[in-house]
Amino acid sequence: MTGDHYFTAEPTTAARPREVEFSAGGRDYTLASASGVFSANRLDPGTAVLLRKADLPAHDTTGPLLDIGCGFGPITCVLATSAPAATVWAVDVNERARELTAANAARVGAADRVRVVAPDDLPADVTFAQIWSNPPIHIGKGELHGLLHRWLPRLTPDGVAWLVVARHLGGDSLHRWLVEQGWQVERHASQKGYRVLRVTR
Numbered sequence: 655m656t657g658d659h660y661f662t663a664e665p666t667t668a669a670r671p672r673e674v675e676f677s678a679g680g681r682d683y684t685l686a687s688a689s690g691v692f693s694a695n696r697l698d699p700g701t702a703v704l705l706r707k708a709d710l711p712a713h714d715t716t717g718p719l720l721d722i723g724c725g726f727g728p729i730t731c732v733l734a735t736s737a738p739a740a741t742v743w744a745v746d747v748n749e750r751a752r753e754l755t756a757a758n759a760a761r762v763g764a765a766d767r768v769r770v771v772a773p774d775d776l777p778a779d780v781t782f783a784q785i786w787s788n789p790p791i792h793i794g795k796g797e798l799h800g801l802l803h804r805w806l807p808r809l810t811p812d813g814v815a816w817l818v819v820a821r822h823l824g825g826d827s828l829h830r831w832l833v834e835q836g837w838q839v840e841r842h843a844s845q846k847g848y849r850v851l852r853v854t855r
């Protein structure tokens with residue numbers, strides 16, 4: 655056992671490859687996963703609620719789209735297959751997560767449109783039609799707020815962000831905080847204890 659968290663930059667635990675199967679938007683996915691990344695053995699239930707309840711991008715969406723904290727890439731892969739002309743940026747601090755997301759983008763035939771980068775490597779001039787995230791709550795409230803302060807202003811004027819947060823992990827207080835910061839926030843759906851928030855300017 656090591657002290658690795660899923661948001662460790664360079665996991666030291668053995669990767670122990672595995673596959674995660676799930677369905678979203680009427681498609682089936684089998685993605686590569688490994689120890690040392692978030693929810694390595696199954697699609698996270700919060701991510702499942704997000705992908706079921708939020709409005710997946712339309713087929714003709716060109717993006718760019720952003721997945722904050724991509725993990726092994728389930729949201730990124732669903733966005734890339736739902737919008738086959740869109741560029742999808744996937745960021746994560748965890749190097750293994752980035753490697754898996756890049757491999758999974760290739761699995762779904764979207765390697766040429768998915769750009770997987772560490773947060774500091776995303777060019778400053780890219781803005782996003784949609785931002786998606788099952789955000790890393792466990793980094794702490796201050797860090798989480800910093801993360802959202804960093805990325806939400808990258809929405810295009812008519813862009814939309816979709817966030818999923820467990821109610822017992824502060825989904826409702828995050829909703830209030832976002833409103834205090836001047837964002838329009840709608841509780842789009844609530845299922846299995848998860849809030850799906852739709853955030854616009």
Ligand SMILES: C[S@@+](CC[C@H](N)C(=O)[O-])C[C@H]1O[C@@H](n2cnc3c(N)ncnc32)[C@H](O)[C@@H]1O
Nearest residue numbers: 660661692701723724725746747748788789790
């Ligand atoms: C709740 S997990 C979601 C993972 C994946 N999107 C999913 O649905 O399975 C949050 C992810 O955020 C990443 N993360 C933590 N801090 C981050 C930061 N400052 N910037 C970007 N990603 C971060 C973690 O490594 C983790 O992969």
